Amino acid sequence: MSVPERPREPEVGEGTHRQRLILLGAGIALLLLALHAFAAILLPFVVAALIAYLLDPLAGRLEAVRMPRGVAALLLTTGVVALFVLFLLLFYPLLLAQLTILVTRIPEYIGAIRVLITESLLWLADTLGPEVVDRRLRELAVGQAAGMLGWIAGALGALIGGGARLFNVAALAVVTPVVTFYLLRDWPRMVTAIDGWVPRRYVATVRLLSTEIDRILSAWVRGQAIVCLLLGAFYAAALTVAGLELGLIVGLTAGIISFIPYVGTLTGFVIGVGMAAVQFPTWYDVAVVAAIFFVGQMVEGYIIYPRLLGDRVQLHAVWVIFALFAGGAAFGFIGVLLAVPAAAAIGVVARFWLRRYLASPLFHDRSP
Numbered sequence: 001m002s003v004p005e006r007p008r009e010p011e012v013g014e015g016t017h018r019q020r021l022i023l024l025g026a027g028i029a030l031l032l033l034a035l036h037a038f039a040a041i042l043l044p045f046v047v048a049a050l051i052a053y054l055l056d057p058l059a060g061r062l063e064a065v066r067m068p069r070g071v072a073a074l075l076l077t078t079g080v081v082a083l084f085v086l087f088l089l090l091f092y093p094l095l096l097a098q099l100t101i102l103v104t105r106i107p108e109y110i111g112a113i114r115v116l117i118t119e120s121l122l123w124l125a126d127t128l129g130p131e132v133v134d135r136r137l138r139e140l141a142v143g144q145a146a147g148m149l150g151w152i153a154g155a156l157g158a159l160i161g162g163g164a165r166l167f168n169v170a171a172l173a174v175v176t177p178v179v180t181f182y183l184l185r186d187w188p189r190m191v192t193a194i195d196g197w198v199p200r201r202y203v204a205t206v207r208l209l210s211t212e213i214d215r216i217l218s219a220w221v222r223g224q225a226i227v228c229l230l231l232g233a234f235y236a237a238a239l240t241v242a243g244l245e246l247g248l249i250v251g252l253t254a255g256i257i258s259f260i261p262y263v264g265t266l267t268g269f270v271i272g273v274g275m276a277a278v279q280f281p282t283w284y285d286v287a288v289v290a291a292i293f294f295v296g297q298m299v300e301g302y303i304i305y306p307r308l309l310g311d312r313v314q315l316h317a318v319w320v321i322f323a324l325f326a327g328g329a330a331f332g333f334i335g336v337l338l339a340v341p342a343a344a345a346i347g348v349v350a351r352f353w354l355r356r357y358l359a360s361p362l363f364h365d366r367s368p
Contacts, residue, residue, distance in 0.1 A: 020199060039334050046337050048179035051080060054221065055180075056187050073185035081177050098249040112278040209348055217344040220315055224259050227304055231255040231296055235268060238292045244272060245279055254293070258300070260324055261317035265300070269293040319343055 035042070055076045062072035183190075198206045232255020239247030254268025269290065276289040323343035327335030357363055 035331050035334065035338075039331050042334050044175040045179055046334055048176045048183055050221075050337065051176070051180045052183035052187060053218075054225075055080070055184055057218075059184055059187070069188070070185050073181050076184060077177055077181045080180070095249060095252075098246050102246055102249065109275070109278055116277065205352075209352060212348045213345050216315065216348065217341055220340060220344065227300060228255050228258045228264075230304060231258045231264065231300060234296055234299070235292065238296075239272060239289065242288050242292060243280075243285065244276055244289060246275060247272075250275065254296075261320055262297075263321070265293055265297045315340070315343060315347060319347065 058076055059069065059072045062075070063069050067075075195203070195207070232252045234251070235254045236248045236251030239251045241247075244250065250268055250272050254264045254272075256264070257267055258264030272289050272293065273286060276286040280286055320340065320343060323339040324336055327337075327339030327342065329335070331338070
């Protein structure tokens with residue numbers, strides 16, 4: 001009598017590849033769903049996580065000189081809060097005054113730009129002839145320009161009001177420092193816990209990719225923060241010295257938006273030159289304002305950016321711009337904050353798989 005064969009037990013690791021892919025896809029889908037569902041309340045937590053990430057190296061250095069991690073986290077968090085309060089005490093009244101002036105001057109700016117467009121079209125009609133630039137074309141251009149300017153004014157007013165409400169939200173002022181402290185205190189333990197969740201087969205690869213993502217992201221974030229601060233200070237000081245009425249707010253805005261490559265300088269140039277054309281009676285002063293932004297762009301492109309970032313970042317400007325706009329379109333302001341980390345991670349993983357593909361038989365296969 002033959003003994004029936006025992007069914008073969010699956011070997012360790014057999015069939016787990018598909019399970020890992022399913023778990024990875026489910027985790028990504030769950031993360032995106034959570035971002036979409038809780039976007040309205042995530043701002044303090046995302047800001048706290050970014051601040052904790054920036055301060056983690058400093059906390060590590062303090063911990064290396066035998067300072068307890070909790071004390072280091074409390075000291076650094078208190079320092080950030082103190083700097084923010086100092087900024088509000090020094091600059092908030094001045095910024096509020098300039099914002100008030102801006103809101104009251106918007107109709108004046110719209111009227112002045114309308115007159116400028118009309119005079120420019122009349123000059124074109126005299127130069128090219130009335131058959132090229134007729135009355136209907138002039139009226140259409142002026143009407144469209146007035147509509148666009150009115151829309152920009154409304155959007156600017158909504159942005160200013162939204163920003164004021166944002167900074168008046170108690171959660172951003174109270175919850176963010178608390179969450180920052182706890183994240184900064186427990187950062188090494190969280191990293192160790194996440195490392196322990198990685199399948200043992202892929203630990204070395206995940207650690208390699210994580211190190212590369214951290215290197216690129218930290219270089220970009222810290223370097224770009226310094227770039228924004230330097231450009232904001234330069235534009236604000238230079239435009240104020242040049243006599244532009246709202247030079248402080250225009251310069252700071254251009255500097256802050258400079259984390260989007262080229263967009264900050266271009267936005268500041270358009271706004272600054274437009275305000276200068278309305279305010280100053282001569283084109284010489286307008287040219288001075290334009291020259292300030294040209295100098296700022298040259299200094300950023302040839303001095304600040306190469307020295308602070310150089311080739312360490314490996315984030316192309318077009319990829320960063322796309323990521324920021326895609327994140328903003330998908331998840332709003334939270335998406336903008338998370339766009340660069342996501343872009344850095346996707347770039348590192350894409351280069352990793354590209355290297356594996358170029359070294360694989362699939363790429364080197366020459367068979368017909």
